[in-house]
Amino acid sequence: MADPDNRWNRRLFLHLPAIFLVLFFVLPLMALVILSFWQTENYKIVREWSALNYVTLATESAYFVFFVRSLFLAIGVSIFSVAVSWPIAFFIVRHGGRYKLILSLLLAVPFLSGEVLRLIALQGMLGPTGLVNGVLLKLGSAPLRFIMYSNWATFIALVYLYLPMVVTTVYLSLLNFDFRLTSAASSCGANRFQVFCEIVWPLNLSGTIVGFLLCFIPTLSASLAPRFLGGPSGTLYGMSIAQQFGESGTWALGAAMGVVLFLFSIAVLGVFSLGINLRRTGFTGMGRQ
């Protein structure tokens, strides 16, 4: 293709979406950073520059507690989701045959219903008068209290919300995996455990990590799930941010919390992407050019 053609193409196809993102994704984030250095008083923003918000975050232990709680919850939910997703995705890819697409779509579709509707459904199931406890009551046994308004409930809810994402990611990774490599490894003397550890797992590691992150990051900032299903001691970080922007009107503090969250997410992403050697996960290119 002639050079001027390519340049226009580049402008249209690459620069346009990139500019859109810069304007409406990067700029807002910068605005958030700016806001975090200002103050709010009586529901009004005061444009005084100070790092007071960050000091508050660093010193008031409540916020630290929220963050650590969110962190542990996010790690737990993500690891659990990945652990459950692997056998599911593996089964569909290896034994799904003609029904692979349907089986995987059926797992992905619930994700589209959105947080609110799914939390409504989950609350109906797990609530004190919901399905699970209703059945238990009818059978004459006591209701399970811990599955509602507790951290366990939040855990279940977050897995419920993000499992489809993780399964789909791992599924796509396994789908593109050449299973004949397992035959080659077997003929080289690797037993089934070694085949998994040496061949199947590393070559699907990047997909697994993407799935993990797609669950970890939203879970870290979850606000709705803990609000409805979490207990009194279950305030999570994201929920707290929502409160700053909602009831308490302390936008600047909320912005600071948001910035902290964002930086932490970037750090996690950075650690993972530096830790992954793309070649080591079998990545050989971005398709044909």
Place this chain on the structure above:
Amino acid sequence: MYAQASNDRLTKWLMGAILVAAYAFLYMPIIHILFASMSSRPNFPYPPEFDFGSYIRLYTNTVYQSAFLNSLIIATCTSLLSTVLGFLATVGVLRFAGRKALVYAAFFAGPLFVSEILLGISSMSLYYLAFELQGNMVTAIIANSVHCFSFCFLIMAALLYRYDWRMNEAAVVCGASPIRAFFEVMLPLTWSGILSSLIVAFVLSLNGLDISFYLLGATPTMPSVAWGALRYGVKPELYALSSIINILVFAAIAGLYFVARSDRNQPAE
């Protein structure tokens, strides 16, 4: 692999059991709500009844109606905007980015790794600080588009990854102008990606709360009304609304699946 030892069979059944458990886990709440919406005893609707009272009440409830309309508008515009941008980005990355393809791809997928709430509050901050705006439908659409754009980009990139770009060259050699080549050659082979992207973006923004909420405040959207109702105790209309949305989503995806499958059965490819 080599032989179906009893070990293998056990593993297979175990994985299958986990799969079934996953389906149950994901779908039971949805089905439970479906039954609850048609029952006079929403808390424990078994055995299932078929009372459509709550649906009728939903239909006549003006708050829900205006909220739903707002959501529809947002969803339609978002899906169009994010699909168009996503398509441009996909073609750009796969075809024109050269060695920086991975960098661009990472940038375009960025919004996925930033939680929705951050997108919501950051956009809100920007509009408020820069323009003293409280946010309106347009800003809600744009913010949702940022989020959905990444999904669209990934969906279309996944489907276009194996596309052989030399077909465009073949078309041009046969006398087609580049635009004609696109419509005649590329579009038929990629429409499924475009359609999927439209549907996914539509549904995600229809149901997404975090982003729209922060940008619209008082203006009701379907999820924010639902959320409001949820805070003050659940009403059966909410279950009805939820079930309708779920069924629509399911139908849309099923429709997409069947159309895509019949397309594939034709000897074109």
Place this chain on the structure above:
Amino acid sequence: MNASHDGVATPYIRIAGVSRQYGQVRALHDLSIDIAKHEFIAILGPSGSGKSTLLRLIAGLDRPSTGRIFFEGADVTDLPPYKRGIGMVFQEFLLFPHRTVRENLAFPLRMTNQPQQKILERLDWAEAILSLRGLMDRYPNQLSGGQQQRVALGRGLVTHPTLLLLDEPLANLDRELRNEMEVEIRRYQKQLGIPFVYVTHNQEEALSMSDRVAVINGGRLEALGERQTIYDNPPTPFVARFVGKSTRFDGAFNPASEQIELQRYNYAFPYSGAFERKDDARAEIFVKNERFQLSLWAAGATGIPCTVADIVLRGPFVEYILETEAAERIIAVKPKTSDLSALGTKLSLSWDPAACHVFPAGR
């Protein structure tokens, strides 16, 4: 004809009565082959004949429905591939994309828990014997097709296995490279002194590299023998057609004159073999294209009259495309000489009766 026994006490590799059934479909019927230790055996057959299935059974990647497989006298039929001590080379190479050449080669040694010293020794050996110097730290996608091929070979050989299985390894290479590799692979086999079982649909490959050839068709063993024998004396019409390039004629046996008379042409030649069928004397005749005898057409010529329709030069050989009066095109292969018959020349086509293969029709 389904069995072959050397008469030797314990053959190195024995495949005994092996068959494989998938539901209603029988991929292999009751195959038995014995393989000696220093032998290069080719398994030749068209697509879908079951040859790859047979290879997978020997490797342990699949289980036979009936029959047993023995390595050095030990029954390995129930053993998985990683316990059989084999090496295998795949058509698509199947090198591990996330490992360097060095690590790919070291893999089988690590899987069988070899001591570090031995691993280093074998890696050096592989590097030398396969000319992989300078490539050891590259990744498979940074290698050319031929280089990948050598690494795949190396990975199969690095443990000095009991035998090496090769599944059409040259199919993805271009012609020149293929010819080179044919010679190389044969050399490795002679050096290592282990059996190579080489599956291919390309009969030229099979004949160029192997000691013996097993011809498989429709899941059955059609023929098994020394490569020269298979070529010169094919035991069945399928083998006659599949191995070497030949032309097929219809004819019938005339018991009175003890001659085979061709159906389409006024040509006959003496046949001394016994003709089994008493009621049906129809026959198929196969003549290898290089066994045709051509002479200028003159009065009293006894061969099949034909004209030169086209000439194709193939290096040291010439293919004459001859057209007969029945509008049939026959290819005759001759060594290239300086005086080639020109286009349109009328020639007489014949052959030495001992140099053709005759079978009763419909067998």
